[in-house]
Amino acid sequence: MPESINHELMSRVTEQFATAFWRIRRGTAKELRPLGLTFSQGRALRVLARFDEPIRIGELAARLDIVPRSATAMVDTLEKAGLASRTADPSDRRSVLVGLTDGGRALLARMAEARRESAEALFGRLDAEQLSTLQKLLDVMNAAEPACGKGEA
Amino acid sequence: MPESINHELMSRVTEQFATAFWRIRRGTAKELRPLGLTFSQGRALRVLARFDEPIRIGELAARLDIVPRSATAMVDTLEKAGLASRTADPSDRRSVLVGLTDGGRALLARMAEARRESAEALFGRLDAEQLSTLQKLLDVMNAAEPACGKGEA
């Protein structure tokens, strides 16, 4: 633990994160709106797509870095929209498995299409190498432990 | 405009931004809570502190990258908490100037103190150079024009 952390720089980066995040969220939401999806729903869909098998609610929550209760609400929404479905876990009757429906998979494909426009506006200023560097740095940051237990929004 | 934008990579970075942002917001909010401040209020305070003269609501909005109406609400809150105050702009009677009160400046100092703890948890995995690189990349990203007009949250 380095003594000499540059707090001013970190405050600045924090500011920048807030700015960048909202910009990305706005830009992405605009593209997703015609599909009837919100930013967070799009995120959840992508997570579900990464597994080809249905996963537990708790697992989804962990991947989205939100509390399980919030994941339940998200699944409620996706289910109502016909994009995901719950099934009982045969091996553990406490848990519920969530997976994409065919409709969910279809929408996911259209989502990728839709995002192309905003992508340029949001990341166009970074060249391939910069984008790659950014990706790696974020990866390091996010690898940090639960450190700050969820619960302060 | 490069034809070969790596959309998969951008989607991934978008995910990472969401994760990182919420972590930072949670960690910072936890430190700010004892001071009676939220994350966004802290942000606003910092912006106001950067100018030594009171600024217009519109200017504050631009710095926070939010719409003016939202900045009005933010100022209402800060004013009620006694951290900022409005004064009429003598040179343009349409506009209102906002500046920190002494209480606001005092709290700002305590804010910097309070943040030290979470800073380690949030950014501790990055060394000085990485943090600096991150700062520069975010700066490039955020320099992008209003591109995606606010309004999709």
Place this chain on the structure above:
DNA sequence: CGAATATCAGTGACACTGAAATTA
């Protein structure tokens, strides 16, 4: 008159907490 500035009122998206039910 048209553009800019701030405000009023209402809405939407979204994560959180605490408590309770079910099952390991």
Place this chain on the structure above:
DNA sequence: CTAATTTCAGTGGCACTGATATTC
């Protein structure tokens, strides 16, 4: 019995839109 998984109900933070009054 304790721990894990999910759900129920309510809350809070926070940005957005549309419309309106002043003033430039």
